[in-house]
Structures are given as structure tokens and as C-alpha cells.
Amino acid sequence: MLSTNHFDYIIIGNGLAGLQLALEFSKDTFFDDKQFALIDVSDKNKNDKTWCFWEKGIGKWDHIVYKNWNAAKFYSSTKTLNLDLNPYKYKMIRSSDFYQDAKDRLSKKENFHFIIDQVTHVEENELVRITTENTSYSASHVFDSRISDSFFNNSDKYTRINQHFKGWIIETKNGVFNPESFTMMDYRLKDGKQTTFTYVLPFSTKKALVEFTYFTEHIVDDKIYDNYLKQYLANFLKIEDYEILEVETGNIPMTDFPFENESSKNITKIGTAAGWVKGSTGYSFKHTEKNVAKIIENIKFNNIISKDLNNKKYQFYDAIFLKVLKDENDKGEWVFEQFYSKNPVETMFKFLDEDSSIFEELKIMHSLFSFSFIKAFFKTLFF
Secondary structure: OOOOOEEEEEEEOOOHHHHHHHHHHHHOHHHOOOOEEEEEOOOOOOOOOEEEEEEEOOOOOHHHOOEEEOEEEEEOOOOEEEEEOOOEEEEEEEHHHHHHHHHHHHOOOOOEEEEEOOEEEEEEOOOEEEEEOOOEEEEEEEEEOOOOHHHHHOHHHOOEEEEEEEEEEEEEOOOOOOOOEEEEEEOOOOOOOOOEEEEEEEOOOOEEEEEEEEEEOOOOOHHHHHHHHHHHHHHOOOOOOEEEEEEEEEEEEEEOOOHHHHOOOOEEEOHHHHOOOOOOOOOOHHHHHHHHHHHHHHHHOOOOOOOOOOOHHHHHHHHHHHHHHHHOHHHHHHHHHHHHHOOOHHHHHHHHOOOOOHHHHHHHHHHOOOHHHHHHHHHHHHO
16 A cells, blocks of 8 residues: 655666566666556566677676577578677567566665556646546656657657558468577568568577568568468478467657657656667667666766667667668668678677767768668758
């Protein structure tokens, strides 16, 4: 039973961003005298998504990593690339493991409170007033993971590509997978002249996640994904006898929308609502970790809390890429083939982590140099 309805900080949404932020607060003695509330309509007890990221050596999440790989494959229509990821590992975390780990750790902290409720209204004055279906709360500062209405109302003003997908975790009777290597992208099976690919994460010789993914403006009917998953299993993996253990679906917005403008003095947007999903790839796990650390730093140094959470240079790079995909969606395979075939793995990962040098960025730009990118560059720069 809560003894107060006022908190120093309230986090709306117990997803990746909300829980990573709460965990960082909980580990820092600077915040030991602060009261936190985490409000979510769900108790987060289901495996509703999978997060993957690359990382050098031992990481802070290794205790919940479900599987990692040292090697990857990339397939285009004309070539196969075998990628040695050293010094990186590609790591996978199941959301259910992440949620449980976070709840276990936060439940041991007396100043953290979980509230299962639906937020219906947020109003900012000197304090922030949060209304839920059952009651109301106030806070000195709120971290809000809900995507604002302005994103949907102004969608025609910005480039948006939907990364939408459906995946099956399957189990076969015979050992058919190589659990030491995963398939980053396989473009051999496509839906017309669109950017579509298959993604395969093998967990053992008999068990894997097989996912069919689109980078397109428009989504498709559920049965379309099923059709391509069946085709891929039969024609490329040569698997006829399998059991579907779990189904995963999702739609990740890849966009140049200026999410950084959505935060205010006492409300900071986090997660997808703050643009923490990498615009050109849809990856979010490590970007979230980096931005959460920056929020903690900003608070402790009395900066604006949302300061420096978005890198303008990389946002510009992402906007160019998205413009290419929007104007010439069939170019996706060529773009990624050039990216993976002409750049070292370490350079690619540093660039996607937004930690690359100017020299490395110039090399990547050279590998993607084409009329399509020149057009997209000037469109992004002047329009």
C-alpha cells in the first residue's frame, strides 16, 4: 500500500527504456533519498520481444543473455558473405528474462514502487500531474515512454519506414542449424521490388528464430509473413518437418521525426518516443543504455535532463538512408550488400553505435556512393 501519491520521479512504461533507466537510478547512491514510481498497464510477465546487440567482451547484461554468436552470414541475390565478428559478439536477450531480472532487482529497493494502471492524462505545471484509470499522482519530473500524438499527426512531414516483421521460433526433429553463426540478412527471398529479408538466429542445432522482415512504408497482412516464412524454411533451409514453439511480431518505426523536441522542462521522453531507436536499423538496446547513462549524468550535473540525447550528425546520416529507402525501396539489398561487403565489421559496428571517426565515416560513405545517395543527401539538406 502506497503511503503517498507524490514521487520525485515517475517513469511511465516498464519497457526497455523505463526499466533500464530505473535500474541505473537504483544503482546510484546519489538517488537513495528519492522516491520513484513505475507505472505500466502490464505486469510484464510475458516474452513479447527479442533484443539483439553487438558488444566487445564481457557486458553488464551477460547474466541474462540467452545466446551469443561470434560469426554471421549475409546473403544477397548474387553473393554470400561470411562475417567474423571479432572482437565483437552478437548477443540476444529475451524480454521476459530482462523484465524479470529488472523487477527482481528493483523490488529490493524500498524507494521504488511498481504501479499497475493505465495512464490517461499527463499535465505539466510546477509539478507534473498524472491521471490514471484508478487514481492520480504527482511528480517533480516524469519520464514518459509513450509516443506523442504529434508523431502520428505530422507523419506526412517526415520520412518514416516501418520495420515490420513476423518470426517463428521453431524446433526440428533433426539437427539442421549451425548454432555458432547467425544470418544477419538474407535477401534471396523477396516480396517484389521491396526491401525484404530473412533473419535467422539459431539457438541450437534443432532450434532457431526465423523472421521475415520488411523495411517499407506500408505493412502487410499477417498471412503474407506466414507465406514467406514457409517458403524460406522449405526452399532455403530445406526444412519440412518442424514445430512452431513461439511467434514474434513487431513494427519498429525508422524515422527522421525530431523526437528531441517532444521533451519539456519537467517531462522527458524516453525510448522509442525519444528517438532512441536507431533510425537506419531499428536497433535500440545499446542506444538506450548510452542515453540512460547520459540522463543520470545530466541530473547530477544539474543540466537539462534531455541534453545531448540525440546526435545530430548521425541523425543526418540516418535521414539520408531513410530517404533512399523511401524513394527507391528496391535499393535496400544493394545498400546493405555494399555496407557489409566493403567495410570491416568493426568499422560498421562503430558507425552504427555512433562512435566512429570522421575517417571511418568517409570510408562508409565512399562504399555507398551512388546517384541515389547524392539525391537523398540534397533532399535531406535542403527540404
